[in-house]
Amino acid sequence: MEIRHATHPRDFAAYGPDRVREQFLVQSLFRDGEITTVYTHHDRMVIGGAVPTPGAPLTLDAPDPLRAEYFCQRRELAVVGISGSAEVTVDGTTYPVGPRDILYVGRGARDITFAAGPAGSATDGAAPVLYLVSAPAHAEYPTALVPVGESLTTEAGDQAHGNLRTVHKHIHLDGVRSCQLVVGITAPQDGNVWNSMPCHLHDRRTEIYLYFDLPATERVIHVMGEPQATRSLVVADREAVISPSWSVHFGSGSTNYAFVWAMAGENQEFTDMDQIAVADLR
Ligand SMILES: O=C[C@H](O)[C@@H](O)CC(=O)C(=O)O
Numbered sequence: 321m322e323i324r325h326a327t328h329p330r331d332f333a334a335y336g337p338d339r340v341r342e343q344f345l346v347q348s349l350f351r352d353g354e355i356t357t358v359y360t361h362h363d364r365m366v367i368g369g370a371v372p373t374p375g376a377p378l379t380l381d382a383p384d385p386l387r388a389e390y391f392c393q394r395r396e397l398a399v400v401g402i403s404g405s406a407e408v409t410v411d412g413t414t415y416p417v418g419p420r421d422i423l424y425v426g427r428g429a430r431d432i433t434f435a436a437g438p439a440g441s442a443t444d445g446a447a448p449v450l451y452l453v454s455a456p457a458h459a460e461y462p463t464a465l466v467p468v469g470e471s472l473t474t475e476a477g478d479q480a481h482g483n484l485r486t487v488h489k490h491i492h493l494d495g496v497r498s499c500q501l502v503v504g505i506t507a508p509q510d511g512n513v514w515n516s517m518p519c520h521l522h523d524r525r526t527e528i529y530l531y532f533d534l535p536a537t538e539r540v541i542h543v544m545g546e547p548q549a550t551r552s553l554v555v556a557d558r559e560a561v562i563s564p565s566w567s568v569h570f571g572s573g574s575t576n577y578a579f580v581w582a583m584a585g586e587n588q589e590f591t592d593m594d595q596i597a598v599a600d601l602r
């Protein structure tokens with residue numbers, strides 16, 4: 321398990337481009353036949369990737385830095401379908417997780433395994449790839465699957481601003497409940513490339529974006545930093561960006577794409593954001 325320490329915005333301002341990437345960009349989360357995890361001290365979120373190969377399920381253990389008997393001993397977890405068809409088994413119950421479906425796993429779940437779905441059921445013909453995002457949990461909420469078709473789906477933005485996008489909320493106050501995690505998937509529609517624009521801050525929560533469904537030859541320019549001191553990172557498919565509570569988080573792609581957004585922290589009010597006018601950015 322890789323550890324990422326927390327960062328003060330004044331220190332951030334002095335970082336060069338490589339240091340910004342080293343601290344906030346997470347690459348290589350998805351490796352065939354492996355579970356990979358990264359721990360950030362920003363709100364103690366953990367992200368990971370699980371790529372089970374056919375006939376070889378993967379078991380989620382508690383990495384040593386958690387000093388836990390099992391991964392969800394003090395944590396809750398969201399398992400997000402990125403591609404292909406997977407089967408996630410939690411204490412004996414198996415849930416099918418397809419692209420853009422999210423399984424919430426409550427605190428206290430002991431045995432969690434990830435397997436490739438039954439042969440021929442892969443919805444997009446691709447190998448199953450699962451994204452994991454977790455936060456400390458003070459109570460137990462029931463494990464529940466939210467297929468993308470059952471998520472709370474809204475539209476935001478408009479074509480004139482190139483930010484017309486579909487926002488799916490899977491784990492949130494009006495849907496499947498959790499202690500801290502608020503998780504969903506947003507996708508700019510065809511011909512639209514901006515996400516989360518106009519941008520916002522929420523000092524009460526850390527947020528992590530995982531970009532996916534971006535062709536290998538394309539990139540997203542992700543913007544972070546305090547609103548009057550922004551920096552950009554060039555991000556490829558299936559890479560994540562950690563956004564501390566003091567940072568904006570928005571971006572534009574060289575074509576359209578999707579991303580998983582996940583928050584944890586002081587509260588779970590999705591609308592608790594401080595909007596930043598475009599003209600106030602620097
Ligand atoms: O705090 C909320 C998160 O940044 C995302 O949900 C925003 C988002 O998906 C979008 O506007 O495109």
Ligand SMILES: [Zn+2]
Nearest residue numbers: 520522527569
């Ligand atoms: Zn946000």
